[in-house]
Amino acid sequence: MIKVTDLHKRFKLADPKAGAASGSKDPRQRGRFFYSVEGASLSCRPGQVLGLIGPNGAGKTTTLRMISGVLKPDQGSISINDEDLHSNGERVRKKIGFLSASTSLYERFSVEENLRYFAGLYGLSNCDSNDQIDLLCQQLQMDSYRHRRVMDLSSGMKQRANIARAVVHQPQVIILDEPTTGLDIMSTEIVMEFIRQQQQQQVPVIFSTHHLEEVSLLCDQLCVIDKGHSAFNGSLEEYAGDRDAVSLRRRFMAEHQQLLAEAV
Numbered sequence: 001m002i003k004v005t006d007l008h009k010r011f012k013l014a015d016p017k018a019g020a021a022s023g024s025k026d027p028r029q030r031g032r033f034f035y036s037v038e039g040a041s042l043s044c045r046p047g048q049v050l051g052l053i054g055p056n057g058a059g060k061t062t063t064l065r066m067i068s069g070v071l072k073p074d075q076g077s078i079s080i081n082d083e084d085l086h087s088n089g090e091r092v093r094k095k096i097g098f099l100s101a102s103t104s105l106y107e108r109f110s111v112e113e114n115l116r117y118f119a120g121l122y123g124l125s126n127c128d129s130n131d132q133i134d135l136l137c138q139q140l141q142m143d144s145y146r147h148r149r150v151m152d153l154s155s156g157m158k159q160r161a162n163i164a165r166a167v168v169h170q171p172q173v174i175i176l177d178e179p180t181t182g183l184d185i186m187s188t189e190i191v192m193e194f195i196r197q198q199q200q201q202q203v204p205v206i207f208s209t210h211h212l213e214e215v216s217l218l219c220d221q222l223c224v225i226d227k228g229h230s231a232f233n234g235s236l237e238e239y240a241g242d243r244d245a246v247s248l249r250r251r252f253m254a255e256h257q258q259l260l261a262e263a264v
């Protein structure tokens with residue numbers, strides 16, 4: 001179970017005048033700080049998949065980085081299976097599998113060598129590593145290229161290997177920041193099927209995306225982040241009356257008309 005309550009995070013701006021001079025209207029820029037997240041809350045239980053959506057710059061990545069323990073919140077609390085992330089630091093962080101845009105692999109190593117290396121860092125025995133790597137190669141359909149060097153792979157193949165790296169230590173919860181960005185239809189389907197398998201294993205999964213079709217096909221729960229706070233938490237049906245992508249898009253667009261107006 002992932003429980004996140006009222007997260008806040010601000011960043012000190014290198015040049016506070018730059019935003020004002022460019023006519024930036026974001027009310028989150030105040031004085032010398034940018035208040036990136038101001039009140040994000042959500043929860044995700046075993047067997048649930050939660051989709052995190054919101055406009056560009058809303059604060060999704062910042063929120064996910066805090067939940068995964070990469071970034072310390074200024075305020076708020078995060079618990080993983082009833083253990084507070086910040087009072088129990090390293091031990092709780094090991095329960096989390098986190099994929100971000102900066103998750104990377106050693107380019108000169110093969111996929112399997114990378115996974116073995118990261119499994120070792122987490123203290124998995126050789127036997128557990130072998131089993132886990134075999135399982136991940138099968139689930140993410142990487143058997144045909146597990147012995148190839150990462151530098152020779154396509155971006156879709158690399159992304160599947162990045163996901164495997166993020167979960168090689170058998171985490172109790174999984175957090176994926178835009179796992180399907182840039183992937184083709186087949187790779188997207190493989191990643192979506194992987195998420196479904198985690199759900200069946202009762203592993204809570206949170207993932208951010210800009211693709212409402214993925215939310216409609218995969219998620220039970222939805223969190224909409226808007227200008228740094230969670231504007232909606234609940235089921236897809238509560239959000240849009242139905243769980244199909246067209247209904248989700250209609251509600252989302254209705255609530256973000258202003259952004260469209262500003263962009264014109």
Ligand SMILES: Nc1ncnc2c1ncn2[C@@H]1O[C@H](COP(=O)(O)OP(=O)(O)OP(=O)(O)O)[C@@H](O)[C@H]1O
Pocket residue numbers: 011012013034036054055056057058059060061062063
């Ligand atoms: N280190 C930082 N210093 C200053 N501002 C930051 C920093 N990190 C993030 N921000 C700002 O916080 C806001 C939220 O960023 P974040 O990356 O969390 O958004 P996002 O919802 O993931 O966006 P996208 O959908 O474009 O990936 C943005 O306006 C961003 O410029």
